[in-house]
Amino acid sequence: MPNRASVFLIFTTAYFLSYFYRSANAVIAPDLAQELGLNASQLGLMTSLFFAAFAAVQLPLGLGLDRLGPRLVTPTLMLAGAAGSLLFATAQSFGVLALGRALLGVGMAGILMGALKAFSHWFTPRQYPLTSGLLIGLGSAGALLAATPLAWLNDTIGWRMVFVGGAALIVLAAAAIVLGTRNTPPDVIWPGRTADLRALRVILADVRFWRMALLVFFTNGILLAFQGLWAGPYLTDLYAADAWMRGQVLLFLSVGVTIGFLLSGWLSTRIGLVNLVIMGSAVFIGTQLVLALQPPLIVVTFVSTLFGISGGLTIMLLAQPRFVFPMTMTGQATTAVNLFAIGGAALVQWWMGLVIDLFPATSGHYPPAAYQTALFGAALGTTLALLFYLPMRRTAH
Template sequence: MHAGFICLITAYLFSQFYRSFLAVLTPLLEIGLLATKQDLASASGWWFLAFGAMQLPVGVALDRIGPRRTTAVLLALAAAGALVFAAAQTPLQLKIAMALIGAGCAPVLVATYFILAREFAAAQFGVLASLTIGLGSLGDIGASLPFSLLVSLAGWRASLIGMAALTLMMALVVYLVVRDPPRVQSGRHGSLLSVLAIAPLWPILALMLICYAPPAALRGLWLGPYFHDIHGLSQTGIGAVGLGMGLALVLGSLIIGPLSRRLGSLKRTAFFANSAMMCCLTALWALPGQSWWAAAALFAGVGLFGTSFPIITAHARGFIPAHLIGRGITFVNFVGIAAVGLSQEVTGRLFEAGQRAGQPAVTGFSHVFGFFALISLAGLAIYLFSREGPEPG
């Protein structure tokens, strides 16, 4: 199981890479494929929507056939999507490619969560899940300056072909190395409706709905056009800012688990982190044209504090019975991921509407930051009514 756990964390590097690499390519795709910012926001959104839509069938597959085959087969689909991206000639083809990649990456994190939930107590889940996110987030770093340098040397199409080959190799390694945990022997059965009937989950889901959308959307797309259009940064400069935000995401993921143990409460930890993230978003909203280094620091702040995803998942996991772990965890994950896809569609339309109305680009970006700040406030308000789960262990 130890080797399989390491293997799945390595596979998660690819998932993190694919949700973030588009930010580096935005200037090239705008020129080479005549893609608009709304096109690219939609392409990013399609990744998350496909990823989210696959969570429910993946949950059933985890419970019935296990994480090994589920993850290996779908990772091969992600490799095919990367090849489609490399061959794309139109924005629509980019969107289709991103949807295929998103669907292919869908099982990796929840397969890891599934194994953790079966092998460890609920109170330990948050720490181990945040460690998984932290180590896997190195893939986000790879999608910043390192990928930018690779694209400069080899071109974006050749770079994506190389990533497709590596992803296919990773799928084979998962199939050979990962071992499925023993099945739960229980006469009890359940479905998604059984998960939805768990009343304490609902206020937790409200925070899950908004906790990941800002860092994923800003890092995965808006970082590139914002620092290019407003601050005039080059592709390498954008990669460097992305690297800073990626490092903040890794750091936040590594410290939030131990922080939850120190605070003695998953709820307090999640509330604190999301409140701090909302403050960073509010500052970007109020001063969208500030100096590039101040904006980069606030983007890094969103990354640092926008890492509560595993803690909120751990909070929810405490209310999910063992026979529903696969479907329960994937549904919680679905809520967080689908929200990113929807928010990309909404913010892309907000930005383009401002452009059509003749507003300067800085106002359009302000609308994007303001949207994320407001939904964060709404999610936090509802989360206040959640019940405490198990104490962090």
């Protein structure tokens, strides 16, 4: 019989896989570029397709979660992800690689949102921020696997075999959700059959939604764009870092993200969710500015950790709709905010590639000015979004 512990553990394990896949390209990007002849724009576009596909399914996903529940919707999507992992593993061209990456985005799209929908029924309002933060924090340890361990696996068995094994794990996790969870506790009746698109119109007409959505577009978008792709080329081009050194710095960054996620729920109950988001966003902006200045590598390692922690704290923006909108709208409200979070990752990854490509490469390496321009632009966008979010202090949890 499913209980709170089993629901939490199963969804957290599935989210671990999701986070691994969204972060993996940062380590293997140089190998992909060399083996398949990809330039910076192609790398950025291909990697961003995970997030573009992820974002594209968010609105129908929200309606599906509100009507049918995560026990059915989430594992169904995950099967598409398993197919994408196999396709990625066998790709011999940019087009096939991109299609596999997009299918992975579709497959992973329902895991976090399905978990948050399930948690909104299984846990009390006071427990919800804490369990949501723990879910995201523990699940994000998948990014740790996508750092030094992935670099070792890449050197040992190659990235193709890694993605074949990942496909099998996705299928096992999907089966665990079907067999080991329920949409609600046994004594709660599932209310979702009445959900419809009218709720979405109410959500989109509320300015509070846009304050959350635009800030998470930049904070989550930049965090995932840098962690999931551009940190690797940044280290290679500016510091001549090899795969092992890239993996080490990315490990610190990923540890920082995990710490931020784990602390986010606990801190939100202590200082307030909105105050936490504002504090995290401000520090996050500062770290982007420091990274843009090309400090010594040891400073980059420290600042990357702080970049991860502060960016991770802002993930509570995904839990905030639970306190702004009625329970019957939580699926659509949360996925609508997440649309901007993941859409931000897709667009920022691609945009950074376009900006970097504006600067001529020398012997395959882009100059510091390319990354400085991209990071300064990212910091400016985050600052403007944070200023727009500040009035939430008067109205939100």
